[in-house]
Amino acid sequence: MPDGYEKDPAMTNQYCPLCRRETAQLYFKDRKRDYLHCSHCDLVFVPPAFHFSYAEERAYYDLHENDVGDAGYRRFLSRCAEPLLARLPAASRGLDFGCGPGPALAAMLEARGHSVALYDRHYANHPQVLKEQYDFICATEVLEHLHNPEDELTRLWGCLKPGGVMAIMTKLVISRERFANWHYKNDPTHIIFFSRDTLRWLACHWQAQLEFVADDVIFLTKP
Numbered sequence: 215m216p217d218g219y220e221k222d223p224a225m226t227n228q229y230c231p232l233c234r235r236e237t238a239q240l241y242f243k244d245r246k247r248d249y250l251h252c253s254h255c256d257l258v259f260v261p262p263a264f265h266f267s268y269a270e271e272r273a274y275y276d277l278h279e280n281d282v283g284d285a286g287y288r289r290f291l292s293r294c295a296e297p298l299l300a301r302l303p304a305a306s307r308g309l310d311f312g313c314g315p316g317p318a319l320a321a322m323l324e325a326r327g328h329s330v331a332l333y334d335r336h337y338a339n340h341p342q343v344l345k346e347q348y349d350f351i352c353a354t355e356v357l358e359h360l361h362n363p364e365d366e367l368t369r370l371w372g373c374l375k376p377g378g379v380m381a382i383m384t385k386l387v388i389s390r391e392r393f394a395n396w397h398y399k400n401d402p403t404h405i406i407f408f409s410r411d412t413l414r415w416l417a418c419h420w421q422a423q424l425e426f427v428a429d430d431v432i433f434l435t436k437p
Contacts, residue, residue: 239253248261257406258406260405264405275336306329309352312333319354410426
């Protein structure tokens with residue numbers, strides 16, 4: 215770590231927001247933000263000093279156009295939906311966590327006979343749905359936005375029935391060298407970044423079965 219870096223306000227919280235260990239060290243730094251790395255669970259994360267406020271996040275998300283009927287968007291989501299559908303019993307009940315303003319994934323799953331509850335901090339803030347139990351939970355392009363991943367993921371895991379599947383879509387960190395030119399980190403609302411080793415740590419922590427379905431599609435099955 216560079217001399218004097220511990221005085222940077224971005225480093226006042228050096229603990230990892232996922233495993234809560236005080237093992238964070240500087241991983242990468244660009245003109246806008248710092249990125250820290252946890253040596254225990256391998257998470258890369260942006261310190262809180264660089265996080266957007268709720269209003270700033272909402273204004274940024276409102277620029278996105280995720281139309282339920284957009285064919286390209288549905289093809290993108292199908293890389294998660296199709297392998298999930300192959301595993302679900304008929305008439306399963308699920309939760310689309312971080313569904314956004316256009317819950318296309320939920321519509322795709324409901325069209326195949328499943329029921330899907332919606333939750334999104336900005337667009338479907340219905341906390342009561344986080345007190346129920348589900349056969350599956352989808353978190354597509356949402357993990358990278360979590361401010362408190364340990365709390366939020368633990369709560370989600372508690373909503374999943376035994377034998378249920380948590381279906382995740384998120385781009386994964388491969389190496390420090392690739393991270394330097396990685397477009398995914400440039401979204402200012404992306405504040406945590408998982409690697410395969412992070413997901414292995416999470417699966418071990420939860421005693422879950424882990425499956426890498428595709429480069430950015432991951433299934434965790436609850437015992």
